[in-house]
Amino acid sequence: DVKVTQSSRYLVKRTGEKVFLECVQDMDHENMFWYRQDPGLGLRLIYFSYDVKMKEKGDIPEGYSVSREKKERFSLILESASTNQTSMYLCASSGRGGGDTQYFGPGTRLTVL
Amino acid sequence: GQSLEQPSEVTAVEGAIVQINCTYQTSGFYGLSWYQQHDGGAPTFLSYNALDGLEETGRFSSFLSRSDSYGYLLLQELQMKDSASYFCASLGQGGKLIFGQGTELSVKP
Numbered sequence: 308d309v310k311v312t313q314s315s316r317y318l319v320k321r322t323g324e325k326v327f328l329e330c331v332q333d334m335d336h337e338n339m340f341w342y343r344q345d346p347g348l349g350l351r352l353i354y355f356s357y358d359v360k361m362k363e364k365g366d367i368p369e370g371y372s373v374s375r376e377k378k379e380r381f382s383l384i385l386e387s388a389s390t391n392q393t394s395m396y397l398c399a400s401s402g403r404g405g406g407d408t409q410y411f412g413p414g415t416r417l418t419v420l
Numbered sequence: 421g422q423s424l425e426q427p428s429e430v431t432a433v434e435g436a437i438v439q440i441n442c443t444y445q446t447s448g449f450y451g452l453s454w455y456q457q458h459d460g461g462a463p464t465f466l467s468y469n470a471l472d473g474l475e476e477t478g479r480f481s482s483f484l485s486r487s488d489s490y491g492y493l494l495l496q497e498l499q500m501k502d503s504a505s506y507f508c509a510s511l512g513q514g515g516k517l518i519f520g521q522g523t524e525l526s527v528k529p
Contacts, residue, residue: 338515347428349507349521350463357514366518397462407515408453411462 310334311412313398319418326385328415330398338401339381340409341365341373343394350397356381388419422446424508424520431526432498440493440523442508450511452484452491457522458504466493468511495525503527 314329332339337358342350342365352365354373362373370392374382381400385392395416399409424444432438442452451470455463469475469484469491481494495502505524509517 340517342519347521350519352516352518355514355516363514365516399463401515403515407511407517408465408468409455409463409515409517411464413462 311398311400311410313396313412313415315415316413317416317418319420320385320388321420322389324385324388324419326388326417326419328383328385328396328398328417330381330383330400330412331379332381332400332410333379334400334402334410335378336400336402336410337378338403338407339375340399340401341371341381341383342397342399343367343392344397344414345394353383388417390419393417393419422510422518424510424518426506426508426520426523428521429524429526431528433528434498434500436498437494437496438498438525440495440506440508440525442491442493442520444489444491444508444510444520446510446512446518448512449486450513452482453509453511453517454480454482454493455507455509455519456504457507463507466506498527500527500529 340355341353356375398412426442454466457463467482484491505522509519
């Protein structure tokens with residue numbers, strides 16, 4: 308079974324703090340993605356990565372950066388957290404071809420106070 | 421811009437059939453996917469249509485018409501456990517998905 312894990316299920320941080328969200332997949336997938344999910348807005352893509360050290364901006368990259376030093380790990384970084392970054396963050400991974408089914412992690416609910 | 425439109429909520433009774441429509445306006449379109457998400461859970465893959473026509477997977481079927489930029493998810497023999505949010509998503513280059521806002525399905529006894 309594909310497994311995508313995220314470092315925390317719930318996280319509370321203060322405005323201005325640097326926040327790291329970690330995601331690990333065990334299926335040797337090339338593609339990895341970070342989304343945020345807010346009520347009524349669906350899932351919005353923040354950043355994605357095709358391969359190690361590769362990254363591409365998604366639809367809402369402002370205020371975020373990412374790091375992919377190893378194939379199985381994709382990190383989302385909030386350099387200076389703000390209250391409008393309070394959200395559910397979902398990581399996903401996919402292989403190449405065949406509809407590129409994305410497998411999601413359980414999500415991290417981040418609250419910025 | 422790129423967008424997908426789907427109804428925000430649908431209600432149906434156990435045992436019934438429900439259809440969730442999705443219209444899309446995206447560039448570099450490869451196909452249409454559907455994901456299910458239960459409250460508090462992660463989205464899980466349901467189906468994918470790369471070509472026009474109907475794809476059937478058990479009680480769930482998905483349809484795509486590229487010429488109409490339209491697709492739907494059909495759920496048959498509804499069960500209470502089918503109460504969830506359903507997202508259509510267009511697949512673009514590099515495995516990138518653009519998601520609709522989601523349809524909340526409520527199944528009543």
